[in-house]
Amino acid sequence: MSAEWEKLAREAATHNEPYEAFLLRLTELEVAARSANALAARIRAAAFPVAKDFDTYDFSALPSLPKQKVLELARGEWLEQRYNCCLIGPVGTGKTHIATALGLAACRQGQRVRFFTAAGLVNQLEEAQQQHRLERFLGQLDRADLLICDELGYLSFSRARAELLFQVFADRYERRSLLITSNLAFGEWGQVFQGERMTAALLDRLTHRCHIFEMNGESYRFKESMKAKKEPPKKGK
Ligand code: ADP
Ligand code: MG
Numbered sequence: 001m002s003a004e005w006e007k008l009a010r011e012a013a014t015h016n017e018p019y020e021a022f023l024l025r026l027t028e029l030e031v032a033a034r035s036a037n038a039l040a041a042r043i044r045a046a047a048f049p050v051a052k053d054f055d056t057y058d059f060s061a062l063p064s065l066p067k068q069k070v071l072e073l074a075r076g077e078w079l080e081q082r083y084n085c086c087l088i089g090p091v092g093t094g095k096t097h098i099a100t101a102l103g104l105a106a107c108r109q110g111q112r113v114r115f116f117t118a119a120g121l122v123n124q125l126e127e128a129q130q131q132h133r134l135e136r137f138l139g140q141l142d143r144a145d146l147l148i149c150d151e152l153g154y155l156s157f158s159r160a161r162a163e164l165l166f167q168v169f170a171d172r173y174e175r176r177s178l179l180i181t182s183n184l185a186f187g188e189w190g191q192v193f194q195g196e197r198m199t200a201a202l203l204d205r206l207t208h209r210c211h212i213f214e215m216n217g218e219s220y221r222f223k224e225s226m227k228a229k230k231e232p233p234k235k236g237k
Helices: 005-014 019-046 067-073 095-108 118-130 134-143 159-171 196-206 220-230
Strands: 084-088 113-117 146-152 177-182 210-214
Touching: 005 019, 019 095, 019 113, 067 095, 067 210, 084 095, 095 113, 095 146, 095 177, 113 118, 118 134, 118 146, 118 159, 134 159, 146 159, 159 196
Parallel strands: 084 177, 084 210, 113 146, 146 177
Antiparallel strands: none
């Protein structure tokens, strides 16, 4: 308001605008600026690795992914319902891209989002534990309406680290949403969580109320680079 009032006041005077109209315009500007700032802050706090949104995602590249259903999730009801989401498929099929786009959509709806890779999250959990601030870190994670855990399965963890991750996931059960991406089918998660009992307990909670998308297809990057190679040279034929 302090940045804009003089300009608006001059305009109002020139156009003989009533005071109420001036005040309304000034207040609307302030409200819009505040909500834009709050959104920018939510996106910063989410710590997305890249800025990827639905506008740059080509659904035709992966026809097995149900576009309508994914876009429905982007409307955010699944978060209100405390549902989870799993994106399962090989490398390069757009899992991180979709996870980020869903996270951005949630930020726009006023939700708090945190994005981690599985390895990064486990590192931070362990560090927090060593520094006797695990409770505080868990509290921060708990305040996120949506926790995104990307790339589960590329690394397997020690038993202690797997237990930390299990604790985070299990704590959210039916209270807050989780979005997990993995290159491993559920049947192979035992490799990550060291032991069938813990894996079974985790999967039971995770998949109870969960939207699961299998993103099976060729790597988008690989396909794009093959296309580029196959295209005839532009000059000289
Ligand atoms: P994953 O996480 O499954 O390994 P990424 O989401 O990192 O895959 O995708 C790899 C790259 O390809 C990224 O730059 C991503 O934006 C792009 N990409 C993947 N699928 C698509 C798609 N269907 N449309 C547009 N870009 C895509
Ligand atoms: Mg990825």
